[in-house]
Amino acid sequence: MRNALKKLYITLILIFLYAPIVTLIVLSFNKSKTRAKWGGFTGKWYISLFKNDDIMAALGNTLLIAFVSSLVATIIGIIACIAIQAMKKRSRSIVIGITNIPMLNADIVTGISLMLLFITLGIRFGFMTILLAHISFNIPYVILSVLPRFKALNPSTYEAALDLGASPFRAFMKVVFPDILPGVLSGFLMAFTMSLDDFIITHFTKGAGIDTLSTKIYSEVKKGIKPEMYALSSIIFISVLVLLFLVNYMPKENKKGD
């Protein structure tokens, strides 16, 4: 009886979380152009999607910004972690405090603060400003998932590599990097997800003439969302679902580590 109740509760929460996603996937097959009415089944949005240059350009921007910003954030983040690890307790808690600011601060404040910075510096709003903004809110996610891995490291192995004649860079790549890799990967993935899903900060740091998927959707809210957008989101969601499922459940030997 109690178990049945527990299962029912989890099921209800999952329905709550996934109902909108199912709705969007259903809408992507809706013949009628409006969201409010079911006009019969069609797959045509999945074809016209690829002929829509605006959506394709927004998709390109979104993926490029997500990839480059997570990559740069990962590199800066790893270097920061090495430095933080070597710091004394006090300076370390100050740096971690600063790292926490973008995570705890409201997106709207982060967005307008960066907007004011770019205006003052005279940087032209566009691809570059979005990219810089995304790198800065992505770094904390990398640091927070890589730093625990550094703490769990045995420093003697790195020192042993140095004693045996490896250069610091080589010793890092051969000895430290494999151990922190899971943290690096999850940090990168987290940063990529956050970048992909961000609207608010992009909204304030993009200029006219450039759109990511989020800002494109926001500008379409009043006129009505193009059904191609539902189709594209469904494709992205399903591909990620399949990909993550394969990564998590195919190689069993990977599971031992955690």
Place this chain on the structure above:
Amino acid sequence: MNKKILSAPYLLWSVVFIIIPLLMVFYYGLTDKSGAFTLENILAIATVEHSKALWLAIKLSIESTIICLILAYPLSMILAKLNVNQHSFIVFIFILPMWMNFLLRTLAWQTLLEKTGVINSILKTIGLPGINIINTSGAIILGMVYNFLPFMVLPIYNSLSKIDKNVINAARDLGANGFQTFLKIMLPLSTPGIISGITMVFVPALTTFVISTLLGGSKILLIGNVIEQEFTQTGNWHLGSGLSIVLMIFIIVNMLITAITDKDGEGTML
């Protein structure tokens, strides 16, 4: 020695892209168009229009934070009792929806909630009265709970799953009943997770302008909407910054609470 130099790129980055931008908000908020010092932009919060938007935002964000907590705690308890190996799977289930665009997911609630929408059609079929909350503050609360629930579940789940099973068993052996064990063991040990969850939900809920735009119709203005309009439509950055400073008071209180409870400086989110 060498490692100290390594901190340079990140420290430089933080100063340019975190500290200076925040100081810019204070600079704009405390000056007028001619650059002279003024408190007018901050005191503007007292006008009827602005204070109403702030109070509504506070009210709705507190309500949705409480609802998130009530929904998330039992859920986390159930999840924490499941097999330990499923940790990554549970995180996966709550992170996965983020791969569907946040605006579209929120818009989908319009389709679900509308007068002739999916939920009302289902209610009608089984003979129940329909609900009519679209374009009300009820819909905004629902949107907040929907979007921020994972931020409440993950930290609570993490703190609950770290509790040593032996501590719970010891309490039961010493004669505590289920409720006493919960009150004396589980609740105190999961408090950091609860506080972390509350701060992670409250700040984005308090400052949102998107959820109110998408689900509240155009009539309901939260403080986030007012600030957004000052920056993108009216173009009065000084007033927008002044109102943001007011908002930041709440955020800073939140950060302090997190700093006090999160002594390891690691966060319980990840």
